Amino acid sequence: MRKWLYRLFIELTNHSLSSKLLASFAKSRLSGLLISSYAKIYHINQDEMEKSLKNYKTLQQLFVRRLKAGVRPVDADEHTVVSPVDAVIEDMGTIRENCEMIVKGKPYSIAEMLGSVEAAQPYVNGFFFILYLSPSHYHRIHSPISGVIEKQWALGRKSYPVNRLGLKYGRRPLEKNYRLITEVTAGGKRLAIVKIGAMFVNSIELTHEGEQLVKGEEMAYFSFGSTVVLLFERGSFAPDPRIVAPMPIKVGERLGYWREAHEP
Known part of the structure; x- marks a missing residue:
């Protein structure tokens, strides 16, 4: 009921x-x-x-307010991946062989999220994070790694809620909502940064120009609370052991470590 x-x-x-x-x-x-x-x-x-x-x-x-310079220091280790947003880590884990990730006990297809099975294949057996921004959060999005934008595309038209109730009871908002996907490569591996619109407001504005991203630099903003999904290619990422879900995190704080293609 x-x-x-x-x-x-x-x-x-x-x-x-x-x-x-x-x-x-x-x-x-x-x-x-x-x-x-x-x-x-x-x-x-x-x-x-x-x-x-x-x-x-x-x-x-x-x-869409900005913050004072220096209030979000970015982890300086060149091998780390940092949070792109102030958010709550709602869920995290391994992407399954069938291109699904389990969020709040509910399966979500990354093939539908990205628009095709071909787009999802590199992320099978990779890792995911669900980062939820509430109305109270700072809404600007920063790059989690330094790399090159290989592809950017938009999908979806819906704007269902992406809070805990939305993820648990909603009509698959991570797959159906308006979303802007940025695929970044670094060291021979790739990362998908999926910016997902929320209920009522589907506005995601890009602010970064050019193809080169620098870790910690602003790249976009939401007009209201929303969600960012990070999808890591298999073998490219190792989560920091201190990270659990749910937990709050801020821009620039370490999520884990990047593994380049030549690393074991």
Whole structure:
């Protein structure tokens, strides 16, 4: 019953018109009246923000805020992979032979997520992370490694929730939602950075120019809370033993270690 009611509510509210209305309101000066209460309800750390709260005139401006220089130091070890976002690690693990990953006890197909079996094949027996950004989080996305962008493509049109209830009861939001995929290569191995839109707001804006990525550099931002999925090619990644799910993590903090093609 709980699952049915949850899905019914989402289907009734997940409409393009409601999405557009919410997005328009968030960009309006009227939404600025809610900034103070929003910051209080979601416990936003104002000491980290590039500007003071009074300088943000709309909720949209607050959502995509930048942080002060130096408040997110990036792990300096050249062999590490770092978190691209401030988030909660909702799940992590090995990608199965059938191109599935198990998230909150539910199977998700990375072939559907990436758009084809061919695109998913390099990641079979690889590793995945699900990084969830709530409305309280900093919404800018940074590169987890230094490498070269080989391919970038968008899929999907839905905007189901990607929080814990969405992952457990939703209609496969990691596979169906609007998503922007960036495939990066480094040292002969590849990594897919899958940026997934959330309920009501499907806005993912790219800010990086060129093909070269540097670990810790900004590459995009979400207009609202959402999710980033990292897919590592088999044999390319070893998770840091301190990392468990669920746990909070910030941009630049170590997720694990990158293995180049020539490494055993």
